Amino acid sequence: MRTPSLRGLALTANNGSIAVDIQHLSVGYSNGVIALDDVSAQLPSGAICAVLGANGGGKSTLCKALMGIQRPHRGSVRLFGGAVNRMLKRNTIAYVPQSDDIDWDFPVSVQDVVMMGRQGQMNWLRIPSRDDKRRVAQSLERVGMQAVARRQIGELSGGQKKRVFIARALAQHARLMLLDEPFTGVDMTTENDLLDILREERNAGTTIMVVTHNLSSVPDYSDQVMMLNRRVIACGPTAHTFTATHLGNTFGGVVNELLKVTGAVAGEGNVAMSRSQLPEYPQ
Amino acid sequence: MSVLLDPFAYSFMVRGFWVATLIGVTCGLLSCFVILKGWSLLGDALSHAVVPGVVVSHLMAWPLVVGAFISGMLAAVGIGGLRKLSGLKGDTSIGIMFTAFFAVGMLLISAFPSMLSLTTILFGNLLGIAPHDALQLLVISLFCIGVIALRWKDLLLFTFDEQQTIGQGLSVRGLQLLMLALIALVAVAALQAVGAILVMAMLITPGATAFLLTRRFPAMLLYAALLGGGLAFGGVYLSYFLDVSAGGVVVLLQFIVFFPILLCSPRGMGWLCSARGGVR
Numbered sequence: 272m273r274t275p276s277l278r279g280l281a282l283t284a285n286n287g288s289i290a291v292d293i294q295h296l297s298v299g300y301s302n303g304v305i306a307l308d309d310v311s312a313q314l315p316s317g318a319i320c321a322v323l324g325a326n327g328g329g330k331s332t333l334c335k336a337l338m339g340i341q342r343p344h345r346g347s348v349r350l351f352g353g354a355v356n357r358m359l360k361r362n363t364i365a366y367v368p369q370s371d372d373i374d375w376d377f378p379v380s381v382q383d384v385v386m387m388g389r390q391g392q393m394n395w396l397r398i399p400s401r402d403d404k405r406r407v408a409q410s411l412e413r414v415g416m417q418a419v420a421r422r423q424i425g426e427l428s429g430g431q432k433k434r435v436f437i438a439r440a441l442a443q444h445a446r447l448m449l450l451d452e453p454f455t456g457v458d459m460t461t462e463n464d465l466l467d468i469l470r471e472e473r474n475a476g477t478t479i480m481v482v483t484h485n486l487s488s489v490p491d492y493s494d495q496v497m498m499l500n501r502r503v504i505a506c507g508p509t510a511h512t513f514t515a516t517h518l519g520n521t522f523g524g525v526v527n528e529l530l531k532v533t534g535a536v537a538g539e540g541n542v543a544m545s546r547s548q549l550p551e552y553p554q
Numbered sequence: 555m556s557v558l559l560d561p562f563a564y565s566f567m568v569r570g571f572w573v574a575t576l577i578g579v580t581c582g583l584l585s586c587f588v589i590l591k592g593w594s595l596l597g598d599a600l601s602h603a604v605v606p607g608v609v610v611s612h613l614m615a616w617p618l619v620v621g622a623f624i625s626g627m628l629a630a631v632g633i634g635g636l637r638k639l640s641g642l643k644g645d646t647s648i649g650i651m652f653t654a655f656f657a658v659g660m661l662l663i664s665a666f667p668s669m670l671s672l673t674t675i676l677f678g679n680l681l682g683i684a685p686h687d688a689l690q691l692l693v694i695s696l697f698c699i700g701v702i703a704l705r706w707k708d709l710l711l712f713t714f715d716e717q718q719t720i721g722q723g724l725s726v727r728g729l730q731l732l733m734l735a736l737i738a739l740v741a742v743a744a745l746q747a748v749g750a751i752l753v754m755a756m757l758i759t760p761g762a763t764a765f766l767l768t769r770r771f772p773a774m775l776l777y778a779a780l781l782g783g784g785l786a787f788g789g790v791y792l793s794y795f796l797d798v799s800a801g802g803v804v805v806l807l808q809f810i811v812f813f814p815i816l817l818c819s820p821r822g823m824g825w826l827c828s829a830r831g832g833v834r
Binding site (some may be wrong): 301302338339340359360361362364365366368372373374376377378379380383384387388390391392396397423439443445 | 590638639641704707708710711714715717718720721722723724765768769770771773774821
């Protein structure tokens with residue numbers, strides 16, 4: 272029986288070009304905290320890559336660097352061969368924010384939010400074209416949200432809230448989709464629907480980065496993993512990289528303890544972990 | 555009956571009416587963005603930070619708006635820079651910068667006492683606005699209304715989600731500057747009407763009331779403009795009969811309208827009025 276991750280690996284191998292190229296990236300903040308230290312990694316295009324790390328491991332900083340918000344002290348990030356700021360102007364990144372980052376009282380409807388995924392590609396007055404409206408309708412349908420399209424975003428359930436922003440990213444139709452903790456506070460149905468959509472998008476050629484500290488189902492959906500703990504602990508195909516040793520180095524003692532409790536093989540570094548062995552990483 | 559039309563018999567009152575209404579509408583529109591962005595304090599800061607610019611403009615015989623705009627933008631840049639350099643919280647940086655600017659303004663006023671009275675700056679003089687100043691306010695207001703009419707969707711995106719703004723290839727810094735510039739311009743206009751102390755109310759209350767009334771942004775803009783304009787008009791009208799400061803009445807009216815809406819709105823304390831009870 273072929274596991275999902277092996278299928279993903281085969282797809283990755285067919286697609287040679289580099290989507291995200293990070294070279295010796297170091298980022299520090301004015302309070303002296305060094306968030307990323309000499310990070311180098313390459314992510315292939317047309318793959319789902321899980322970026323794993325504990326809180327404070329540099330995940331958010333990496334997102335900021337990818338979006339050009341955080342200027343690197345050293346090193347560089349290139350997206351599909353171009354500099355970040357140049358590529359952002361060319362509809363390169365569709366960003367799906369954490370639910371906590373959104374003001375849910377904001378007076379916009381589901382449809383308004385999804386239409387924001389088209390805004391950069393509209394005319395100067397930002398009047399939606401027929402194509403924009405069609406893409407918004409299609410995206411809403413794919414996430415199963417047509418029925419609530421006119422609701423104010425605060426009137427949605429936790430799972431629906433996630434779906435709105437997935438729909439916005441789908442409507443944007445960018446080359447790289449960047450999701451920040453997409454599975455937090457989401458029920459199983461939504462998680463499975465979401466993973467199906469991500470796989471469809473991947474198969475259509477979109478590069479997908481899932482930034483998360485939640486280890487469950489990582490081997491199910493990801494083709495690549497990148498583990499961060501200020502430095503890159505490991506980066507590569509999930510089948511070879513998602514190992515107990517690497518997880519231990521990424522998350523520190525917590526995971527090692529949990530692995531012992533759950534009876535998993537904490538010491539053997541060469542065995543990729545299956546889903547049943549995985550502990551829930553405490554938030 | 556004719557008593558009720560009395561205020562319209564004086565040219566200074568008529569001028570006061572349309573100037574106040576126009577400023578009310580402009581402030582109302584902008585207040586929607588200000589309150590949703592959480593920039594209330596920044597709006598207040600800019601309305602005080604324009605004061606030294608107003609005084610310098612008076613001294614140099616420039617149009618008021620030029621100096622005011624420059625000092626407002628300097629303060630905005632100063633606030634951003636201070637925050638970045640010091641790592642202090644945003645409201646601390648705002649507090650340090652705008653009080654410093656306002657203090658410079660007060661110093662200048664006291665050093666050149668004949669030029670401009672402190673009372674006018676602090677409390678405005680809606681009914682004493684000279685015709686050429688009124689023309690200036692007309693230009694400022696129409697410009698701001700025009701910019702909002704053309705760019706409201708980008709400003710809305712910037713207000714709602716900065717990361718998405720970047721993802722759409724738009725300039726967050728550009729939109730931030732645009733919004734600061736609009737606030738500084740409107741602050742100068744409103745300063746002449748209601749004075750530096752009450753500009754804040756003009757830039758917040760109409761938007762806050764409109765927020766309670768609707769869950770759709772275009773409707774919020776409309777309500778805020780109607781409230782801002784209508785209550786400014788009403789305030790000037792009432793002030794004639796009450797024989798009190800027009801600016802004070804305008805702002806008090808805004809609060810008087812805000813409060814019952816807060817009690818009845820589904821967003822506010824609607825459960826008090828709703829038969830079903832409970833907030834959704």
